[in-house]
Amino acid sequence: MLKQVIAKIKNRFPAPEVHAHCDGPCGVYDPASARITAEAVVSMTKKILDLEVPDPSDKAATIAYQNTLSRYIAIKEEQAQKTKEDLLILWTDYFKPVHLEKYPDLHDTFWKAAKLCSACKVEVSAEHANELMDAVQKIHNMFWATKDRDVSWYKAS
Amino acid sequence: MLKQVIAKIKNRFPAPEVHAHCDGPCGVYDPASARITAEAVVSMTKKILDLEVPDPSDKAATIAYQNTLSRYIAIKEEQAQKTKEDLLILWTDYFKPVHLEKYPDLHDTFWKAAKLCSACKVEVSAEHANELMDAVQKIHNMFWATKDRDVSWYKAS
Amino acid sequence: MLKQVIAKIKNRFPAPEVHAHCDGPCGVYDPASARITAEAVVSMTKKILDLEVPDPSDKAATIAYQNTLSRYIAIKEEQAQKTKEDLLILWTDYFKPVHLEKYPDLHDTFWKAAKLCSACKVEVSAEHANELMDAVQKIHNMFWATKDRDVSWYKAS
Amino acid sequence: MLKQVIAKIKNRFPAPEVHAHCDGPCGVYDPASARITAEAVVSMTKKILDLEVPDPSDKAATIAYQNTLSRYIAIKEEQAQKTKEDLLILWTDYFKPVHLEKYPDLHDTFWKAAKLCSACKVEVSAEHANELMDAVQKIHNMFWATKDRDVSWYKAS
Amino acid sequence: MLKQVIAKIKNRFPAPEVHAHCDGPCGVYDPASARITAEAVVSMTKKILDLEVPDPSDKAATIAYQNTLSRYIAIKEEQAQKTKEDLLILWTDYFKPVHLEKYPDLHDTFWKAAKLCSACKVEVSAEHANELMDAVQKIHNMFWATKDRDVSWYKAS
Amino acid sequence: MLKQVIAKIKNRFPAPEVHAHCDGPCGVYDPASARITAEAVVSMTKKILDLEVPDPSDKAATIAYQNTLSRYIAIKEEQAQKTKEDLLILWTDYFKPVHLEKYPDLHDTFWKAAKLCSACKVEVSAEHANELMDAVQKIHNMFWATKDRDVSWYKAS
Numbered sequence: 001m002l003k004q005v006i007a008k009i010k011n012r013f014p015a016p017e018v019h020a021h022c023d024g025p026c027g028v029y030d031p032a033s034a035r036i037t038a039e040a041v042v043s044m045t046k047k048i049l050d051l052e053v054p055d056p057s058d059k060a061a062t063i064a065y066q067n068t069l070s071r072y073i074a075i076k077e078e079q080a081q082k083t084k085e086d087l088l089i090l091w092t093d094y095f096k097p098v099h100l101e102k103y104p105d106l107h108d109t110f111w112k113a114a115k116l117c118s119a120c121k122v123e124v125s126a127e128h129a130n131e132l133m134d135a136v137q138k139i140h141n142m143f144w145a146t147k148d149r150d151v152s153w154y155k156a157s
Numbered sequence: 158m159l160k161q162v163i164a165k166i167k168n169r170f171p172a173p174e175v176h177a178h179c180d181g182p183c184g185v186y187d188p189a190s191a192r193i194t195a196e197a198v199v200s201m202t203k204k205i206l207d208l209e210v211p212d213p214s215d216k217a218a219t220i221a222y223q224n225t226l227s228r229y230i231a232i233k234e235e236q237a238q239k240t241k242e243d244l245l246i247l248w249t250d251y252f253k254p255v256h257l258e259k260y261p262d263l264h265d266t267f268w269k270a271a272k273l274c275s276a277c278k279v280e281v282s283a284e285h286a287n288e289l290m291d292a293v294q295k296i297h298n299m300f301w302a303t304k305d306r307d308v309s310w311y312k313a314s
Numbered sequence: 315m316l317k318q319v320i321a322k323i324k325n326r327f328p329a330p331e332v333h334a335h336c337d338g339p340c341g342v343y344d345p346a347s348a349r350i351t352a353e354a355v356v357s358m359t360k361k362i363l364d365l366e367v368p369d370p371s372d373k374a375a376t377i378a379y380q381n382t383l384s385r386y387i388a389i390k391e392e393q394a395q396k397t398k399e400d401l402l403i404l405w406t407d408y409f410k411p412v413h414l415e416k417y418p419d420l421h422d423t424f425w426k427a428a429k430l431c432s433a434c435k436v437e438v439s440a441e442h443a444n445e446l447m448d449a450v451q452k453i454h455n456m457f458w459a460t461k462d463r464d465v466s467w468y469k470a471s
Numbered sequence: 472m473l474k475q476v477i478a479k480i481k482n483r484f485p486a487p488e489v490h491a492h493c494d495g496p497c498g499v500y501d502p503a504s505a506r507i508t509a510e511a512v513v514s515m516t517k518k519i520l521d522l523e524v525p526d527p528s529d530k531a532a533t534i535a536y537q538n539t540l541s542r543y544i545a546i547k548e549e550q551a552q553k554t555k556e557d558l559l560i561l562w563t564d565y566f567k568p569v570h571l572e573k574y575p576d577l578h579d580t581f582w583k584a585a586k587l588c589s590a591c592k593v594e595v596s597a598e599h600a601n602e603l604m605d606a607v608q609k610i611h612n613m614f615w616a617t618k619d620r621d622v623s624w625y626k627a628s
Numbered sequence: 629m630l631k632q633v634i635a636k637i638k639n640r641f642p643a644p645e646v647h648a649h650c651d652g653p654c655g656v657y658d659p660a661s662a663r664i665t666a667e668a669v670v671s672m673t674k675k676i677l678d679l680e681v682p683d684p685s686d687k688a689a690t691i692a693y694q695n696t697l698s699r700y701i702a703i704k705e706e707q708a709q710k711t712k713e714d715l716l717i718l719w720t721d722y723f724k725p726v727h728l729e730k731y732p733d734l735h736d737t738f739w740k741a742a743k744l745c746s747a748c749k750v751e752v753s754a755e756h757a758n759e760l761m762d763a764v765q766k767i768h769n770m771f772w773a774t775k776d777r778d779v780s781w782y783k784a785s
Numbered sequence: 786m787l788k789q790v791i792a793k794i795k796n797r798f799p800a801p802e803v804h805a806h807c808d809g810p811c812g813v814y815d816p817a818s819a820r821i822t823a824e825a826v827v828s829m830t831k832k833i834l835d836l837e838v839p840d841p842s843d844k845a846a847t848i849a850y851q852n853t854l855s856r857y858i859a860i861k862e863e864q865a866q867k868t869k870e871d872l873l874i875l876w877t878d879y880f881k882p883v884h885l886e887k888y889p890d891l892h893d894t895f896w897k898a899a900k901l902c903s904a905c906k907v908e909v910s911a912e913h914a915n916e917l918m919d920a921v922q923k924i925h926n927m928f929w930a931t932k933d934r935d936v937s938w939y940k941a942s
Contacts, residue, residue, distance in 0.1 A: 068750075
């Protein structure tokens with residue numbers, strides 16, 4: 001039944017033969033971009049949760065705290081958004097029907113990862129930030145497997 | 158079998174109960190944004206194909222032609238990219254597992270539409286630009302149906 | 315006297331005959347873009363005013379509140395800015411001296427609308443957000459009237 | 472009659488007393504930003520017109536020429552857009568009804584200048600680029616006059 | 629010894645003869661852009677420090693305060709970032725090995741100025757904001773001296 | 786003598802003790818971002834040089850060629866700019882006076898690399914694109930050495 005679905009999908013895609021030059025390994029795709037920004041989401045989430053609220057009567061400390069908190073939230077937002085964009089570029093431009101055949105949970109994986117990016121914006125959740133890292137690692141493995149390359153996973157932080 | 162797949166997908170999504178406030182009709186989503194930019198893609202594609210190449214010996218006309226062509230290509234690129242982004246916001250943020258149950262081709266529809274946006278950048282193809290408009294209209298119908306609203310489809314151009 | 319002013323304005327505009335290809339209905343302009351972002355301004359303003367301040371002793375709730383508030387303010391800012399940009403594109407690129415003749419309050423309408431966008435950033439005012447929606451609706455009516463088209467006004471939210 | 476129009480405009484503006492803190496000279500506005508980008512428009516226009524078309528049989532020279540031409544057009548576009556944005560910030564945020572009373576051609580001046588920015592994108596016209604510089608200089612004079620300051624006009628290029 | 633270092637630097641730079649057309653004073657560079665945004669950093673820093681915290685029981689005033697504070701922090705961030713970008717364009721594109729010979733502290737000056745931009749984001753420090761203004765003024769003097777022009781330093785605010 | 790220069794530099798830097806929390810390995814920096822975009826510059830440069838010019842009488846092929854060439858030039862520009870930005874973040878935010886002591890050619894290395902980014906925009910030069918890759922690799926080695934980590938260098942393409 002899955003084969004039929006895939007056949008149907010392939011039939012409905014715009015003229016793949018036109019894009020033949022993209023089927024080869026000529027583009028520069030690397031999930032490392034998404035990994036770096038996802039690490040920043042984890043780091044910012046952790047730093048927000050670790051911030052110590054100063055005594056409200058200490059005005060200088062309170063302003064410094066608010067400046068830091070505001071910036072950390074904005075950076076978390078920006079980095080989660082970049083992670084989402086970089087992952088979606090892989091989904092929309094790199095992965096092709098032939099890969100879907102090999103990875104039937106391709107759509108589900110990316111939908112879940114993209115929704116995790118949004119969850120990391122909406123919430124300050126170390127749990128969801130870590131789940132996002134796991135999702136990026138899963139995509140890292142999936143991606144390099146399609147290229148038959150063994151690129152090791154590491155974290156910068 | 159599809160039901161099993163959907164059940165599996167739902168099981169693997171991040172804590173939907175946390176996002177309960179988003180399940181209601183509180184957000185502002187409207188496929189009209191994507192429709193407007195897709196129209197611009199159609200229009201730019203058509204204008205590029207209709208441009209008349211001036212006589213190379215007429216330097217002023219040649220420079221004007223190159224300026225116009227360069228801008229049209231850049232605008233087509235930008236508008237196709239915006240269409241892609243606006244469609245993907247619907248896919249990643251508005252549509253939820255409950256909608257997937259109702260529209261089993263949800264992922265396929267958005268993947269195809271996103272790949273059409275990329276195709277409209279890579280090529281100067283009136284055919285693909287029109288297919289993109291059709292894909293946006295399909296999403297327009299799907300979207301408003303999930304809200305039980307009858308919003309009529311129109312084009313600005 | 316108004317006619318004289320308009321005649322004077324027309325005399326001072328850069329070579330309209332050069333832009334003859336733009337005088338026709340070839341461009342893709344649609345006030346729906348500004349309507350969607352203005353709706354987001356109204357929605358965000360309302361959500362900010364409706365947020366419940368948690369007990370300061372509940373650290374987790376306080377962080378969640380600050381994250382949400384910070385994001386809502388940033389989204390309000392961004393959407394008000396986009397509304398302003400989309401309205402000003404209509405004013406600077408779509409509307410031409412011939413329209414000013416028909417709508418002598420054209421400049422006033424757009425100046426007021428743009429200043430309302432700024433007011434919606436500076437303040438958290440449901441009143442000004444609603445006035446912005448009214449201004450966008452007025453421009454919607456004015457715009458489609460210049461095209462002799464009857465496009466109905468609706469809201470996505 | 473103009474006084475009546477102005478009175479009418481003032482009546483219809485959103486609660487100016489709310490913005491009292493902005494009526495003083497506390498913001499940082501300076502038409503120099505628009506002057507710098509307008510100079511870039513003039514410079515890019517001139518450079519495009521001065522480019523020498525290489526012999527089509529010289530492939531290396533032709534590619535270099537196309538790279539340069541493409542970039543100059545894109546930079547002209549970007550700088551004209553920035554000029555437009557910086558001028559419109561002055562119009563929508565700095566200038567207030569009281570200034571309109573003093574400069575009845577305020578709206579006309581900015582509309583004309585904004586349309587010149589668009590013309591400088593659409594065309595490769597040294598004439599319109601120079602007219603844009605003149606428009607920016609007029610706004611420079613108008614702006615500093617409202618602040619009773621004598622800031623001299625200069626060009627960086 | 630410094631001369632040797634400079635000679636070494638010059639030897640290792642990419643083919644300066646290729647860029648001969650840039651060696652002349654044809655580009656449009658002006659430290660005024662960085663000066664305007666640095667003034668905004670000073671202004672925003674001062675405004676943040678001067679904000680009066682409302683009584684927490686006054687909900688309307690508290691929301692207005694949070695909206696204002698959030699925006700001021702975001703504007704400070706944005707303007708400090710723009711200052712950094714504009715300064716670095718001067719360092720990477722305008723200044724050339726021949727200038728380094730004349731100003732041996734060129735790298736140090738820009739490194740310090742860029743780090744001050746970052747410090748003005750991280751902190752709410754009037755002292756560092758003023759030091760940034762001084763750094764921009766130093767660069768203003770250095771820049772115009774390389775062009776043998778006497779452009780007077782002024783502030784818009 | 787170099788030690789004196791460094792001592793002087795350290796004396797003139799803004800309050801390093803304030804930033805003590807940044808001296809630890811808490812930030813997320815990774816030269817892989819710059820490596821990915823530099824690879825794209827190399828790839829785009831190569832593709833531009835490899836494009837075959839169609840017969841001018843074949844209008845469809847000529848339009849396709851111009852669309853492709855225009856996009857490749859724009860992508861090269863964008864990726865070179867991103868490379869520059871990512872490298873400069875390392876230079877201005879990650880590297881500190883203590884690193885300069887260890888790497889006296891730190892400034893020179895980054896200045897050269899940034900100028901190579903600009904050269905890769907201005908030209909279509911495989912040689913300079915490759916030199917940019919080498920510069921990024923040198924920075925990769927320098928960066929990980931400061932962290933006493935052995936992260937292997939690889940290319941995605």
